[in-house]
Amino acid sequence: MASQTRRARSRPARLLAAVTAVELGLAGLLTGVIFVAVLIQAFQRHLPFEGLTWTGELSRFALVWLTFLAAGVLVTRDGHIALQLVDTLKSERAVRGFHVLAHLLVAVIAGLFAWQCWSLIPSSSILTSPSLGMSMSLHYVLPLVGFVSTALRSAAAATVVAREGVPAAQESDALAIKVNREVQS
Template sequence: MLTMVFALMFTQAVQRHLPVAGWVWTGELARYGLVWLAFALAGYLVGRDEHITLKIVDLFLRGRALRTVWVLANLVVAAVAAGLVLDAAELVFGGSPQRTPALGVPLSWTYAVPMAGLALAGLRALLNTLLPTPPALETRPSEEAR
């Protein structure tokens, strides 16, 4: 997906310096591709505990307290993802007659990738609550090694 976005943006940049008519759809597809990439990676990042979080709590809490905060944070992520999936499902299955300007793709189709990515993020967050420790802490050097 990242390669596709790069190739489309490169094509769009090259077209600006050539004396030919440009393809308008390249910019539109690159923008959608970037959004799709972000939402498609959401589940992967939540599963590896590499999404945007405040890691300051990890420095001060240990054991059961850290696990409790981590489980609560994952439950919040799952709840937010579920709400966003419901809204995205309404947009996907709502049957809007609108189409994208350049490509003519039904606008409801463009919300399918964010819906799937957020559903996976919510599922991964729920599965994280079953893990004994956050994945990022498993790879962190121990206190004795410092």
């Protein structure tokens, strides 16, 4: 019975680790795209003929995609923007309440952004980007994935904090908030 419970608990952890690995892999790929596109831009400034205009557009799109795609991972690893002033409050109950509220607000806002991305995908199909000629509906796919991931991870983080408080986590994929406790070495 205990091994079944351990296996059942490890399934969500394995799924979270797999989703995180995919998101980080895509983020790494997009970072490489930005690097190569900007490098090409810098190199072609020294050429006697007109360069490739799409490199600047691709690097800008990749930066937008990278930003929104990595947001969910940052929420899970507590690497997103936080109000650390709240963490210094004496009342753990108040700190817990603020953290739950913050995670719920992030979840709602990310959900609304995901909804907007979802509505922009079909309505932007007639538009294309100037240099790449890419359908602008494709431009909203990766931000949609990132916003859905952020909303789900924020809702899960709010649930964890509401149930267990604001613990200092040891795992890299766990909610890692250190509140009202000294870090033990």
